[in-house]
Amino acid sequence: MITHVSAGGWSSLPTPLTPWILDVIQSMGHTHMTPVQASTIPLFMKHKDVVVEAVTGSGKTLSFVIPILERLIRREGKFRNDELGALVISPTRELATQIHAVFKSFLDAQPDSTEGLRYPEPLLLISSSQSSPAQDLQRFLSTGANIVIGTPGRVEEFLLGKGKNTVNVKQLEVLVLDEADRLLDLGFQAALTRIITHLPKQRRSGLFSATMTDADALSELVRVGLRNPARIIVKVQAKKTNSSTQGSNATPGDVVEERRIPANLQNFYLECSASEKVVQLSRIISHEISQHQSSQFIVYFSTGACVDYFYKILPSILPHSASLYSLHGNLPPAARTRALEAFSSAISTPSTPSILLATDVAARGLDLPGVDVVIQFDPPSDPKAFSHRCGRTARAGRSGRAWVLLVGRETEYTDFMSIRQIPMKPRSRFSKDNMPLVDSNSGGDTERSEDPDVELFLSTIRGHVSIDRAVHDMATKAFVSFVRAYSKHEASYIFRLKDLDLLGVAKSYGLLRLPRMPELKGVDRTLWQDALLDWDTYAYANPAQEAKRLAEVANSSEKASERAKKNTERAEKRKNNGAWSDKVVRKEGKEKRKEKKSKKKQWLKAQQIIATESSSSTLKRTREADSEDDDDGDDWAALQKEERMAKKLRQGQISQREFDMEFGDLES
Numbered sequence: 148m149i150t151h152v153s154a155g156g157w158s159s160l161p162t163p164l165t166p167w168i169l170d171v172i173q174s175m176g177h178t179h180m181t182p183v184q185a186s187t188i189p190l191f192m193k194h195k196d197v198v199v200e201a202v203t204g205s206g207k208t209l210s211f212v213i214p215i216l217e218r219l220i221r222r223e224g225k226f227r228n229d230e231l232g233a234l235v236i237s238p239t240r241e242l243a244t245q246i247h248a249v250f251k252s253f254l255d256a257q258p259d260s261t262e263g264l265r266y267p268e269p270l271l272l273i274s275s276s277q278s279s280p281a282q283d284l285q286r287f288l289s290t291g292a293n294i295v296i297g298t299p300g301r302v303e304e305f306l307l308g309k310g311k312n313t314v315n316v317k318q319l320e321v322l323v324l325d326e327a328d329r330l331l332d333l334g335f336q337a338a339l340t341r342i343i344t345h346l347p348k349q350r351r352s353g354l355f356s357a358t359m360t361d362a363d364a365l366s367e368l369v370r371v372g373l374r375n376p377a378r379i380i381v382k383v384q385a386k387k388t389n390s391s392t393q394g395s396n397a398t399p400g401d402v403v404e405e406r407r408i409p410a411n412l413q414n415f416y417l418e419c420s421a422s423e424k425v426v427q428l429s430r431i432i433s434h435e436i437s438q439h440q441s442s443q444f445i446v447y448f449s450t451g452a453c454v455d456y457f458y459k460i461l462p463s464i465l466p467h468s469a470s471l472y473s474l475h476g477n478l479p480p481a482a483r484t485r486a487l488e489a490f491s492s493a494i495s496t497p498s499t500p501s502i503l504l505a506t507d508v509a510a511r512g513l514d515l516p517g518v519d520v521v522i523q524f525d526p527p528s529d530p531k532a533f534s535h536r537c538g539r540t541a542r543a544g545r546s547g548r549a550w551v552l553l554v555g556r557e558t559e560y561t562d563f564m565s566i567r568q569i570p571m572k573p574r575s576r577f578s579k580d581n582m583p584l585v586d587s588n589s590g591g592d593t594e595r596s597e598d599p600d601v602e603l604f605l606s607t608i609r610g611h612v613s614i615d616r617a618v619h620d621m622a623t624k625a626f627v628s629f630v631r632a633y634s635k636h637e638a639s640y641i642f643r644l645k646d647l648d649l650l651g652v653a654k655s656y657g658l659l660r661l662p663r664m665p666e667l668k669g670v671d672r673t674l675w676q677d678a679l680l681d682w683d684t685y686a687y688a689n690p691a692q693e694a695k696r697l698a699e700v701a702n703s704s705e706k707a708s709e710r711a712k713k714n715t716e717r718a719e720k721r722k723n724n725g726a727w728s729d730k731v732v733r734k735e736g737k738e739k740r741k742e743k744k745s746k747k748k749q750w751l752k753a754q755q756i757i758a759t760e761s762s763s764s765t766l767k768r769t770r771e772a773d774s775e776d777d778d779d780g781d782d783w784a785a786l787q788k789e790e791r792m793a794k795k796l797r798q799g800q801i802s803q804r805e806f807d808m809e810f811g812d813l814e815s
């Protein structure tokens with residue numbers, strides 16, 4: 148369904164558009180302006196700075212493209228080759244390329260007789276994967292381009308790096324920040340400030356986004372050099388029923404709600420357990436294909452590693468065959484361009500369903516009118532990205548459907564979004580037959596039982612993963628990156644890692660075993676079962692990678708046996724060292740005892756000298772015998788006994804013979 152949201156014909160603008168510009172607009176099939184265009188174009192064409200907030204897909208691009216062209220066409224005096232007339236900055240290269248294409252569709256159609264924009268090529272994209280900054284600079288000078296479009300990094304390089312003394316910005320008429328709230332975020336702030344400081348103050352500036360709410364702080368606007376800007380907010384009113392209308396289409400008497408998402412967007416959330424997410428993703432896709440004949444999907448994940456992994460896994464679990472595409476920021480620029488081009492052309496000729504798996508690099512601005520369904524497998528870390536992701540469908544009055552999977556207490560996210568005028572409707576989990584999954588009811592309490600197919604999916608994914616060890620590496624990387632991203636959610640009081648069932652997530656991912664990571668420290672591992680697999684023979688499908696692994700295994704087992712050998716040697720040495728030190732201790736003890744003994748014997752000797760002359764030979768023999776005695780206790784007892792006997796001998800209580808029998812050399 149396409150609901151045309153009109154706000155008057157193009158001819159109703161207070162300043163008429165240049166005829167050939169109007170022709171191009173008509174050739175695009177845009178018979179009427181959208182509300183944001185009707186509000187913005189007249190102001191921005193004149194001398195007003197604008198801050199524009201309007202929902203996704205409402206036509207903001209033409210709201211700045213047309214005023215820029217009109218200002219440059221009407222300008223008195225031609226730009227010199229090194230002079231820049233207009234600068235458009237966007238946060239991603241994909242969006243920059245798209246904006247470039249919109250400008251180009253106008254400029255390519257300009258008649259030869261046109262005054263104003265008559266350069267070999269008045270337009271320059273400086274974030275293309277096909278050109279280097281040096282080449283951009285060269286093209287700028289050779290073509291005399293006056294409209295430059297780029298991402299912050301490349302624009303900075305262009306104006307303040309290599310091009311510092313080449314690109315003349317003195318005559319700059321217009322600066323546009325598309326997705327301005329994103330550009331004013333911390334990540335881009337420093338580069339943006341440097342660029343803006345470099346530009347002349349006498350210029351018009353326009354800030355555009357579907358989520359400008361945070362960027363309207365006065366200090367932000369002053370920082371980007373806006374003076375007394377016109378604030379344009381285009382809100383959507385929708386009937387609080389299933390059939391929605393937009394803007395003035397709501398009739399008096401209807402219960403209407405204001406929302407910050409397109410009126411024709413149906414926005415659903417589906418609550419399931421962590422272990423059920425992949426099952427439910429597959430079933431939403433299946434439901435959309437069979438019930439709504441949807442054929443173009445974008446599925447958002449939280450990290451590039453998750454995109455890579457599910458790109459591998461999904462074909463094994465999707466009930467329908469589909470063409471998959473992947474797009475994330477870690478891909479080389481050329482691969483990103485290829486993926487987007489392939490997905491776009493698949494959209495224009497739908498035969499089998501096409502599914503783009505993406506991160507937030509594809510959340511904002513991309514205009515892919517054929518997208519029927521957006522599924523957020525993981526809610527975004529930045530809540531603002533939520534409406535941008537949803538907004539890849541239901542564009543320009545078309546209808547579209549968006550889903551988000553929420554786990555446990557994550558359903559609080561719906562209230563969080565509702566406050567931000569982004570309503571969501573609950574949907575039940577889907578059963579195998581794509582019917583709502585009914586929770587069992589025992590004694591009045593509804594029990595959420597895990598979908599029985601979770602185990603089936605787990606073993607299917609595991610089966611797929613176990614074919615190639617590289618996929619296992621991807622699975623582990625994806626899981627780890629997901630957990631780390633989860634802990635960085637901006638809405639951290641809703642997305643709390645400690646509340647998340649990590650074993651459920653691991654199950655959903657089809658992990659063969661749990662990775663070693665501190666976040667898994669507290670989990671009850673008795674609830675987890677590793678896949679039965681011989682890890683020694685589990686191989687990489689890529690022969691070179693497998694050869695490398697085997698070499699590493701051999702190397703590490705060699706190292707392990709070397710380590711074991713060294714350990715044994717060390718143990719042996721310790722033992723020997725231990726025996727030696729025992730000896731030392733024993734020797735020292737012996738010497739101490741000897742010393743003690745000799746002192747006592749000296750004392751005894753003195754006693755014996757006092758005693759009888761006849762016992763002296765016996766005592767001498769006793770001393771000699773004692774000196775060989777190592778046992779300190781027995782020795783001391785013997786000495787005491789000897790001393791007692793010697794005393795008895797002196798007192799005549801025993802005879803010399805009796806004494807000698809005991810201590811001397813007489814046999815008893």
Ligand SMILES: Nc1ncnc2c1ncn2[C@@H]1O[C@H](COP(=O)(O)OP(=O)(O)OP(=O)(O)O)[C@@H](O)[C@H]1O
Nearest residue numbers: 177179180181203204205206207208357512514543
């Ligand atoms: N006046 C119009 N009538 C009908 N369709 C239009 C009109 N103006 C623009 N469009 C179409 O609407 C679609 C969305 O436009 P655009 O990409 O500018 O949206 P946006 O507001 O910038 O969205 P986002 O916030 O997602 O970047 C485009 O396909 C464009 O061709």
